[in-house]
Amino acid sequence: MKRKVSDAQFAWLIIAPSVFIVFGIVLYPLIETFLYSLKDLDLSAGSLGDYVWLQNYMDVLSDRDFWASAGRTAYFAVVSISIELILGTLIALLLNEDIKGKTFLRSIIIIPWAVPTIVNGAMWKWIYHSEYGALNALLTQLHVIDQYQSWLNSPWMAMNMVIIADVWKMTPLVAIFVLAALQLVNKSVYEAAMVDGAGMIRRFFALTLPYLKPTFLVIIVMRTMETFKVFDIIYAITQGGPANGTMVLTYQAYLKAFSNLQYSQGATISYLIGMMIALLTYAYVKMLKKGETA
Numbered sequence: 246m247k248r249k250v251s252d253a254q255f256a257w258l259i260i261a262p263s264v265f266i267v268f269g270i271v272l273y274p275l276i277e278t279f280l281y282s283l284k285d286l287d288l289s290a291g292s293l294g295d296y297v298w299l300q301n302y303m304d305v306l307s308d309r310d311f312w313a314s315a316g317r318t319a320y321f322a323v324v325s326i327s328i329e330l331i332l333g334t335l336i337a338l339l340l341n342e343d344i345k346g347k348t349f350l351r352s353i354i355i356i357p358w359a360v361p362t363i364v365n366g367a368m369w370k371w372i373y374h375s376e377y378g379a380l381n382a383l384l385t386q387l388h389v390i391d392q393y394q395s396w397l398n399s400p401w402m403a404m405n406m407v408i409i410a411d412v413w414k415m416t417p418l419v420a421i422f423v424l425a426a427l428q429l430v431n432k433s434v435y436e437a438a439m440v441d442g443a444g445m446i447r448r449f450f451a452l453t454l455p456y457l458k459p460t461f462l463v464i465i466v467m468r469t470m471e472t473f474k475v476f477d478i479i480y481a482i483t484q485g486g487p488a489n490g491t492m493v494l495t496y497q498a499y500l501k502a503f504s505n506l507q508y509s510q511g512a513t514i515s516y517l518i519g520m521m522i523a524l525l526t527y528a529y530v531k532m533l534k535k536g537e538t539a
Contacts, residue, residue, distance in 0.1 A: 281512035288506035301513040310489075310497070311514065315521075318493040321408060322472035326465060328412045333419025333464075334457070338449075340420070341427045351424070358417040366481025369410035373397055373482070400490020403483050407491055411478055415471075419464055426460040427453075462533045466526055473522050494518050 282301055286294040305311050340351055357365075372379045375395040384390045397403045430453070438448050476495040479485060485492040485500070494514060502511025 278512045281508050282516050284509050286509040301509050305513045314492050314494045314497045318473055322469060325408050325411050325472055326468045329416045329419045332416045334423050336420040337423035337427055340424055354417045357414050362477045363481050365414045366478040370482045373406055397483055398487055400488050403487055403490050407482050422460055422464055426457055462529055466529045469525050470522050
């Protein structure tokens with residue numbers, strides 16, 4: 246007589262492969278990395294991994310280079326997200342209007358976001374090239390500059406050039422989110438506002454902007470998590486230079502672990518990045534709930 250499998254047992258059989266995969270590629274590395282952050286595992290100095298508990302966290306938090314990288318990461322995040330929100334909203338408002346060719350424009354706007362980040366970084370590195378880059382050629386032909394410039398030779402300029410590359414890739418994602426929200430707007434409210442004499446700018450600030458606030462908060466949460474973990478575009482364009490001008494936290498953790506062989510230091514920085522993202526996400530979620538109940 247065959248034994249009947251209960252619904253709970255069948256459910257566990259179905260999800261068991263996923264559980265093992267998630268544990269193998271997510272949970273186990275997280276646990277192992279956390280244990281590394283509690284040890285003195287520095288192959289360059291011959292340390293074999295004795296437990297030092299929270300000493301690594303104290304050392305990293307007292308390191309000026311760490312806080313300098315944190316400042317660069319925060320600058321990258323704030324500037325990138327701000328520009329992406331502004332440009333993405335403007336593009337979404339345009340595509341929400343009844344203009345000729347809007348269907349085609351809505352279809353191709355996703356292309357920059359679909360490009361892999363490492364490919365996007367390599368492409369912009371060629372664009373910024375000081376001798377035969379497309380940016381120099383364009384600005385010279387438009388008589389904006391008299392001679393070719395080295396766009397990646399100064400720390401401040403290099404960071405902003407990386408931000409431009411990131412904005413070009415991620416603005417379409419913001420535009421799609423905002424456009425999706427605009428499609429659900431009750432148009433009768435706008436028609437009533439127009440009858441009352443409200444202009445386009447007044448309608449935007451009084452009706453559209455408050456309606457888009459939850460969407461903006463979702464975008465900010467997503468992009469904050471991504472910008473604080475930025476690595477590939479930095480690696481492809483500047484590799485943290487010049488003079489550590491684009492040395493963000495994730496790239497610093499990468500160098501500590503895989504170049505300097507200071508695995509405990511790299512693991513500690515990685516966990517501190519995770520803590521920062523968790524705190525920011527918690528703050529954003531509280532703001533979102535507050536906005537929904539207001």
